[in-house]
Every structure is written in C-alpha cells, then in structure tokens.
Amino acid sequence: MAKILMVKASYSNHYLTTAAILSPPNTAISASKAMSMCSSFCPRRPISFRAKPISCFPIKPKFWVHVKAFSSQDSTSPPKDEIPARIGFLGLGIMGSPMAQNLIKAGCDVTVWNRTKSKCDPLISLGATYKSSPEEVAASCDVTFAMLADPESAVDVACGKHGAANGMSSGKGYVDVSTVDGATSKLISTHIKSTGALFLEAPVSGSKKPAEDGQLIFLTAGDKSLYDTAGPLLDIMGKSRFYLGDVGNGAAMKLVVNMIMGSMMASFSEGLLLSEKVGLDPSVLVQVISQGAISAPMYSMKGPSMVQSLYPTAFPLKHQQKDLRLALGLAELVSQPTPIAAAANELYKVAKSRGLSDDDFSAVIEALKVKMEQRS
Numbered sequence: 001m002a003k004i005l006m007v008k009a010s011y012s013n014h015y016l017t018t019a020a021i022l023s024p025p026n027t028a029i030s031a032s033k034a035m036s037m038c039s040s041f042c043p044r045r046p047i048s049f050r051a052k053p054i055s056c057f058p059i060k061p062k063f064w065v066h067v068k069a070f071s072s073q074d075s076t077s078p079p080k081d082e083i084p085a086r087i088g089f090l091g092l093g094i095m096g097s098p099m100a101q102n103l104i105k106a107g108c109d110v111t112v113w114n115r116t117k118s119k120c121d122p123l124i125s126l127g128a129t130y131k132s133s134p135e136e137v138a139a140s141c142d143v144t145f146a147m148l149a150d151p152e153s154a155v156d157v158a159c160g161k162h163g164a165a166n167g168m169s170s171g172k173g174y175v176d177v178s179t180v181d182g183a184t185s186k187l188i189s190t191h192i193k194s195t196g197a198l199f200l201e202a203p204v205s206g207s208k209k210p211a212e213d214g215q216l217i218f219l220t221a222g223d224k225s226l227y228d229t230a231g232p233l234l235d236i237m238g239k240s241r242f243y244l245g246d247v248g249n250g251a252a253m254k255l256v257v258n259m260i261m262g263s264m265m266a267s268f269s270e271g272l273l274l275s276e277k278v279g280l281d282p283s284v285l286v287q288v289i290s291q292g293a294i295s296a297p298m299y300s301m302k303g304p305s306m307v308q309s310l311y312p313t314a315f316p317l318k319h320q321q322k323d324l325r326l327a328l329g330l331a332e333l334v335s336q337p338t339p340i341a342a343a344a345n346e347l348y349k350v351a352k353s354r355g356l357s358d359d360d361f362s363a364v365i366e367a368l369k370v371k372m373e374q375r376s
C-alpha cells in the first residue's frame, strides 16, 4: 500500500500545487532530493514545498518515489508576497554550513558571512554571495539566520560592532538558531527589535547528518509573523517545527533536551566501560540496548565508534558541556534539583580538561577511563 502525497511548491512570488508524489509508508528522503524530484514536475526550482497524505491506494512499484513529509504545528502557508527573497546566513560551522547549503540547493538567494572567511568558499562556489560583516549581510537580506557557537558569539555577531542589528530595520527578520540561554536570546531580541525588525529564536534538535539531510527539528519562539514567513525556509532545513510562544521558551526547550542527552551519553559511557570490565563485549551491549525499551538512535549511531575509542565530531563536546552548564543555570533559576545533570556536567568538564573539547561529545567516555585508571 502506498501513500499519495500532494506537493505544494512555494516560489518567491507564487504558490503552485504541482505534483502527486507517491511514497510507501514510513519512508523519508532528503529535502534536497525531494526538491529535485519536485523540480521535474515544475517549471522552476521551488524554494520549498509541503507534502501531506491525501489518500492511500496500491501503486505499481515502478511509479514509487519517496518524499519527506513535513510535520508542523501550524500548516498555514504565509501570504505569497511575504516569502523572504534574500536570505542571510551568519556562522558556517558544522551546522551552519549544511543548513545554508540546503537553502542554496533549494534555489534561495543566500548571502553568507563567517568569522573565518575560508569556510564561506564552498558556499560561494554553490552560488552564495559573500559580505564582509554581519551588518552588511543583514542590510542586504530580508531574513538573516545565525548559527553561532555560544552565548558570547551569538551576542557579538548580533549586537557587537558591525553586528547584524546595525543592518536591521523594519520589514526584516533575524532568526537565531544557535543554542543559547533565554537571557541571551532576550538580549539579542531586544537589540534586533529596537531597529523595528522581527526576532525569532529557533534552536535546533538534530546534529550534523540531520542538518545535511534537511531533517532538523526547530524549537522556535518570538515573533509569530516571522515564524510564519520564515516557515518555508525552516521546512527546507528541517523536518518539523514547534512554535513555543515567548522568547526564551525555545531556548529552554532546547536546553532541557540537551540536558537529557548529555546525561544519557554519560550513563551509556559508564555502561560500556562496566560491561567491558566484567568481561562482556561492549559491542554486544550496544546490540542488546538497540532491541529493548531504552533503545535510542544515539546509542546505535555512536556506540560502535565509542567501542573503538573513535569520536568523529558531529556535536563538539565543548558545546555539550556548554549546554549542560546553561541547563543547570536554568534549573537554578527555578530551584529545580538536577543532580544527574550536575554529575554529568562534571564529567564533560574533565573531558574538556583532557583536550577533548573539539571531539564528538561521545568522547566523554574517555573521562571515565581516566577516572578508573586513577583508581586502579
């Protein structure tokens, strides 16, 4: 049984319902692949599209094509004349680079800036325009995204000398997709909104691969009208989006999620090492976990390389420790006990002190190896 999906393609100046895409249930493909399939039905490349199941019936396999089905709390499309035409992207690290690439590949007019200019080059070769400061990017774009390391860099790029706020004005929007705390997000919001522009915080759940595949989850809060107009762009980069109300709520949701993730990884690390110490094969532990109630994609993805002491960076350990630190600050604000997260945070601090900041956060297991060696 296949699902038939109606595809609605969004162009910069009009919408067009173009094609029926057929998909077996429970399948997904990357946004860029779905885009290019959609293009074969369309006169021009769409900048985004939505797909929703309209009925189910058997289809001959040769006609099957798969499409990513977007989910969204609010499926209302913005008025056609409000879709942002010129998109800015500030911060082209592990996450920002593939996110900006997906916008370019989807046909968007993208202008980029990064502190280290060389990281702009691959995007320029894909068609992006380069500007030499966040201010210039914001001044030349309708909506500017920022994907920066931490609260300090997010504030600096938005509010500092030649920061984006200097280029903002009424009619523009700033979407900060960095992981920061609520107070930082509110500070940036105040600066941006004082120019007459709109602000949306939109941190993401999902790592390097989901960023490449356009499968991120956006946790947004702030100006609802910017959420609506930027929606088609979020749908290019992600698989779902949540609108959570006032600025600070997106940041808080992201920090809670990453607090849980950091503790899970620390606990998983303990389990792997304990299993090995008592003579079990940790690879078998990974398999056992993958079949039971505590199965999580993270364990299946990271476990095999952790067993080999390999930590190819998808989510840098220094950022996970930053998120635990910020989550503990959030808990402190409301007097919520978080002893597990506090213990996990200490472990990530040890890992940082061992020079593992730029390794993947799964390298936290090394901190436990050190502790055990010290004890024995």
Ligand SMILES: NC(=O)C1=CN([C@@H]2O[C@H](COP(=O)(O)OP(=O)(O)OC[C@H]3O[C@@H](n4cnc5c(N)ncnc54)[C@H](OP(=O)(O)O)[C@@H]3O)[C@@H](O)[C@H]2O)C=CC1
Residues within 6 Å of the ligand: 090, 091, 092, 093, 094, 095, 096, 114, 115, 116, 117, 119, 147, 148, 149, 150, 152, 153, 156, 157, 177, 178, 179, 180, 204, 205, 206, 207, 208, 314, 315, 316, 319, 320
């Ligand atoms: N990697 C992941 O799996 C995920 C990361 N995140 C969050 O996304 C954000 C970015 O993460 P990621 O891409 O992995 O990180 P990276 O470390 O790869 O990239 C960080 C970016 O911030 C820039 N930057 C750092 N300091 C400054 C500064 N002082 N002034 C200007 N720019 C600066 C870097 O520029 P330069 O190139 O010059 O160093 C780079 O563009 C973080 O907040 C992270 O917590 C969220 C979800 C998943």
Ligand SMILES: O=CCCC(=O)O
Residues within 6 Å of the ligand: 179, 204, 205, 206, 207, 258, 315
């Ligand atoms: O902030 C990083 C999140 C990583 C993930 O969700 O896999």
